[in-house]
Amino acid sequence: SHIQHIRNFCIIAHIDHGKSTLSDRIIEKTRTVEQRKMKEQFLDSMDIERERGITIKSASVRINYQAKNGTKYIFNLIDTPGHVDFNYEVSRSLAACEGALLVIDATQGMRAQTLANFFLAMENNLSILPVINKIDLPAADIPMVTKQIVNELGLEEESIVPISAKSGIGVDDLLEKIIDFIPIPSRKEPQEEKLQALIFDSFYDNFRGVVLCIRVFSGSISERERVKLFFSGKEYITEEVGHLKIERVKCHQLTEGEVGYVMLGIRSINEVRVGDTITSAQSPCAKPLPGYREVKPMVFSGVFPIDSNQYEDLQVAVDKLKLNDSSLYYEKDNSGALGFGYRCGFLGLLHMEVFQERIEREFNVPVLLTSPSVRYRVYLKKDPENYIVVDNPSKLPDPSNIIKIEEPYMSVNIITPNTYLGNVMQLVQDRRGVQKNLRYLDQVQVECTFEIPLGEVVFDFYDKLKSLSKGYASMDYDLADYRSNDIVKVEILVNKEPVDALSFMVHREHAVHRSRSILEKLKDEIPRHMFQIPLQAAIGSNIIARQTISAIRKDVTAKCYGGDISRKRKLLEKQKEGKKKMKSFGSVSIPQTAFINILKDR
Numbered sequence: 001s002h003i004q005h006i007r008n009f010c011i012i013a014h015i016d017h018g019k020s021t022l023s024d025r026i027i028e029k030t031r032t033v034e035q036r037k038m039k040e041q042f043l044d045s046m047d048i049e050r051e052r053g054i055t056i057k058s059a060s061v062r063i064n065y066q067a068k069n070g071t072k073y074i075f076n077l078i079d080t081p082g083h084v085d086f087n088y089e090v091s092r093s094l095a096a097c098e099g100a101l102l103v104i105d106a107t108q109g110m111r112a113q114t115l116a117n118f119f120l121a122m123e124n125n126l127s128i129l130p131v132i133n134k135i136d137l138p139a140a141d142i143p144m145v146t147k148q149i150v151n152e153l154g155l156e157e158e159s160i161v162p163i164s165a166k167s168g169i170g171v172d173d174l175l176e177k178i179i180d181f182i183p184i185p186s187r188k189e190p191q192e193e194k195l196q197a198l199i200f201d202s203f204y205d206n207f208r209g210v211v212l213c214i215r216v217f218s219g220s221i222s223e224r225e226r227v228k229l230f231f232s233g234k235e236y237i238t239e240e241v242g243h244l245k246i247e248r249v250k251c252h253q254l255t256e257g258e259v260g261y262v263m264l265g266i267r268s269i270n271e272v273r274v275g276d277t278i279t280s281a282q283s284p285c286a287k288p289l290p291g292y293r294e295v296k297p298m299v300f301s302g303v304f305p306i307d308s309n310q311y312e313d314l315q316v317a318v319d320k321l322k323l324n325d326s327s328l329y330y331e332k333d334n335s336g337a338l339g340f341g342y343r344c345g346f347l348g349l350l351h352m353e354v355f356q357e358r359i360e361r362e363f364n365v366p367v368l369l370t371s372p373s374v375r376y377r378v379y380l381k382k383d384p385e386n387y388i389v390v391d392n393p394s395k396l397p398d399p400s401n402i403i404k405i406e407e408p409y410m411s412v413n414i415i416t417p418n419t420y421l422g423n424v425m426q427l428v429q430d431r432r433g434v435q436k437n438l439r440y441l442d443q444v445q446v447e448c449t450f451e452i453p454l455g456e457v458v459f460d461f462y463d464k465l466k467s468l469s470k471g472y473a474s475m476d477y478d479l480a481d482y483r484s485n486d487i488v489k490v491e492i493l494v495n496k497e498p499v500d501a502l503s504f505m506v507h508r509e510h511a512v513h514r515s516r517s518i519l520e521k522l523k524d525e526i527p528r529h530m531f532q533i534p535l536q537a538a539i540g541s542n543i544i545a546r547q548t549i550s551a552i553r554k555d556v557t558a559k560c561y562g563g564d565i566s567r568k569r570k571l572l573e574k575q576k577e578g579k580k581k582m583k584s585f586g587s588v589s590i591p592q593t594a595f596i597n598i599l600k601d602r
């Protein structure tokens, strides 16, 4: 393939603006996948993504396109995730492209993620082709969106392509426009002749090991060639190279400008870092490719198998998920009550929940996640100049040895229609946020900047924001700094025993309120036992809230009057099923779901 005939691009959009639908339509129109194999939302291959309607994992697909003038082109379409938790994945995908289709919903116009993605694309020097989607809808307001694109993004009105990804209107024109508008692939370093390939994604194949998705910026990579990874410094012989056409298609060589995959016979997952540069071992390039960023997990949680015999299964699962998820951080951990497990770092609560679901669905290991925590800086009396980092409440030193605790703050950017501004302000205030800035983008849309403690943002802030604004407000966030606050550790005692997994850190002023709401939920989550169970929240030895679960003698079949045998069996099975996902703490069983549920919706 000739470099003049390659176009590498991604689609960026605010969530729900139609990125997946457009990808599907392009794949369909170019007959990249046979009609009978075409499922809706092809690139969103994982069940969880389908169900939640979000794209987690980037995927790339090579498309053959014959232009109206007969010339044959190769498009590499790289899908990108659309939730705030997954910003790093977006930046990696962008680094592999020359251009981006910026999709904007004609009924909604620009939203926070439209802007955030636009800036990310600008930072990566991409050519941005504005696409107005959903023009089939009666509420479509093309002039309004056009005005936003021209005035606020500074893009050319002539470049705008109006489409309906759903019905296919305008998509043929869009394909033609991609050829003219998206630049021919270029090197990052014009003078660099040697192999320089960016690893922008990776996944695990059970038979072949690690498969790396790469973009060749200069030189070429062939099968049976000695290569080197820049950051890790390790050398390999390439086992196979090829193209990603949804299925892998082997070839002999990937040349400058191409996107494809390479297998290096890597089996140990910790060997590869997405963002690393592949070069020739014999004559390496001088510098690695730019675009790599250190991933910073924001939320930390302990992950333990419900059944401690499944620790090894958990180990396999975590190792494999890590391979497909460069943002995941983990290390071994153990707890008196929970046994062996992992301490994991996530980008946000959604990332954490998706991780839990995948471990259970794909690897069949029911797990318990402990109260998530952010990273605090703790200054101790014996060494007042330095801080230690604490991301696990149970590892917090005794308060009498602590001088101060600093917590991370985020700079949070929210765009909302002014009707919901009052709700937004209330939410921010409840979360100890401070307003920094406010401006009107037009008559209706307001953009505000707040500084809010990370611990108050990561848990369910995004979901709250969505619901109080009927889905209209959107947000974006960045780490700002660390500030000293009156942070305390609250322990939860179940039947007088502290349950490590439930202890959490909180601002002293919110401790009582939050403890009460947690105990109330815990009361609903823990089934009644044969004895009465006191639930308490404590700061040190000081009990700040309490609840009681009364005793019951539970016989699930009592209501059946011995009549219907099959119903009786069903009930017993259900009870057994429920028990499987419980964890015993002393004499009390706590359901797995309790741990995440009590933290939501606080």
Ligand code: GDP
Pocket (backbone or CB within 6 Å): 013, 014, 015, 016, 017, 018, 019, 020, 021, 022, 053, 054, 082, 133, 134, 135, 136, 137, 163, 164, 165, 166, 167
């Ligand atoms: P993504 O989050 O950006 O990937 O958005 P999706 O592609 O999942 O689309 C979100 C919703 O908008 C889905 O219900 C789509 O069916 C719908 N949608 C996407 N494009 C169009 C369009 O052109 N017209 C209409 N009417 N609906 C669309």
Ligand code: MG
Pocket (backbone or CB within 6 Å): 019, 020, 021, 044, 053, 054, 055
């Ligand atoms: Mg999608």
